Amino acid sequence: MKISKRNNIIIVAVAFMIFLLTLIDYISIRRVTAERVLMDTAVRITVYGLGRDRKKLEIAVEEAFGEIARVESLMSSYITDSDVSRINNAGGAFVAISAETANILETAKRVGELTDGAFDVTLGRVMKLWDFTGSEPTVPDESTVNEILTGSGNDKIEVTYNDATETYYAQFTDTRAMLDLGGIAKGHAIKQAARLLRARGVKSGIIDAGGDIVVIGNKKGKPFKVGIRSPDGDGILSVIKADDTSIVTSGDYERGFVQGGVLYHHILDPKTGFPAGGTRSVTVVTHDPTIADALSTALFVMGSDTGIALVDQLDGVEAIFIDDTGVTHLSKGAAGILEPKE
Ligand code: AMP
Ligand code: MG
Numbered sequence: 399m400k401i402s403k404r405n406n407i408i409i410v411a412v413a414f415m416i417f418l419l420t421l422i423d424y425i426s427i428r429r430v431t432a433e434r435v436l437m438d439t440a441v442r443i444t445v446y447g448l449g450r451d452r453k454k455l456e457i458a459v460e461e462a463f464g465e466i467a468r469v470e471s472l473m474s475s476y477i478t479d480s481d482v483s484r485i486n487n488a489g490g491a492f493v494a495i496s497a498e499t500a501n502i503l504e505t506a507k508r509v510g511e512l513t514d515g516a517f518d519v520t521l522g523r524v525m526k527l528w529d530f531t532g533s534e535p536t537v538p539d540e541s542t543v544n545e546i547l548t549g550s551g552n553d554k555i556e557v558t559y560n561d562a563t564e565t566y567y568a569q570f571t572d573t574r575a576m577l578d579l580g581g582i583a584k585g586h587a588i589k590q591a592a593r594l595l596r597a598r599g600v601k602s603g604i605i606d607a608g609g610d611i612v613v614i615g616n617k618k619g620k621p622f623k624v625g626i627r628s629p630d631g632d633g634i635l636s637v638i639k640a641d642d643t644s645i646v647t648s649g650d651y652e653r654g655f656v657q658g659g660v661l662y663h664h665i666l667d668p669k670t671g672f673p674a675g676g677t678r679s680v681t682v683v684t685h686d687p688t689i690a691d692a693l694s695t696a697l698f699v700m701g702s703d704t705g706i707a708l709v710d711q712l713d714g715v716e717a718i719f720i721d722d723t724g725v726t727h728l729s730k731g732a733a734g735i736l737e738p739k740e
Pocket of ligand 2: 580581582648690691692693694695
């Protein structure tokens with residue numbers, strides 16, 4: 399077959415076009431994004447990197463989901479052989495646990511102290527009584543709640559390290575206590591996922607686990623924009639400028655049920671065993687997502703006055719409260735990280 403000169407030129411031009419397009423893809427920024435349901439939440443991971451690294455980015459994203467699943471397998475009370483379930487089912491005996499779970503329990507206890515008991519990971523039995531995740535939850539009897547509450551408190555869980563066995567152990571000092579790490583485990587999970595992504599060379603990305611967010615770096619030199627949603631579900635109230643930080647929100651709209659026209663939500667005041675009043679949502683912005691998660695739950699319980707007074711004493715922590723009248727309250731530095739309103 400003879401190829402004419404004209405056809406030759408066309409072939410060369412097409413080959414050059416293909417080469418050029420491949421080159422552009424190779425050196426320009428591409429987005430890799432995926433979503434999985436983990437920890438009972440839709441988790442979306444998005445990373446940005448060069449086109450030539452796309453395959454590597456895809457693998458890193460998969461590994462990051464794997465990290466979240468791994469944390470879930472340690473800390474979920476729904477998984478029977480998790481550290482948390484083994485502690486809950488040990489009847490007060492010593493249980494060998496991972497260093498990671500031990501660390502989270504210690505952190506939880508510290509946040510419990512810092513917040514005057516507003517954060518309490520031993521509310522497991524009270525949470526079970528409310529059964530927010532059940533098919534037909536109802537308001538429990540107040541005297542039953544009070545009775546169960548006497549068996550909870552951060553002092554009811556002890557963590558020790560045994561030098562001889564080089565192992566951490568946890569033990570309940572009250573057999574009625576039950577762990578529920580629902581207020582902190584997700585923060586830790588996204589922290590580990592972000593750590594994995596950074597270790598794989600990711601310089602820009604965002605992990606969003608249903609409102610618990612970690613932002614890695616920024617987006618082409620500009621901060622990522624993260625919206626604070628209205629508790630009533632009608633849009634975004636304000637926008638946070640986020641650069642290499644975490645943004646975690648606790649809201650009354652996340653889980654709960656309505657009975658007699660009243661919303662009973664899943665964030666309990668450890669003093670009463672009933673849903674904490676006065677607040678609709680709290681967003682915490684700080685570098686460590688584990689702290690952001692635990693604090694957002696605790697601050698929700700504390701309310702805006704006491705909560706902001708505490709946050710203003712902490713370095714590198716900002717909070718945005720929306721109270722039950724719809725008014726927004728900001729910690730001292732929060733205005734500086736919000737997009738100005740038009
Ligand atoms: P979050 O969405 O991070 O505010 O976490 C709420 C979850 O934390 C609930 O579903 C419970 O599992 C747990 N929880 C509820 N109240 C408290 C509390 N006062 N302290 C610690 N954990 C809590
Ligand atoms: Mg929380």
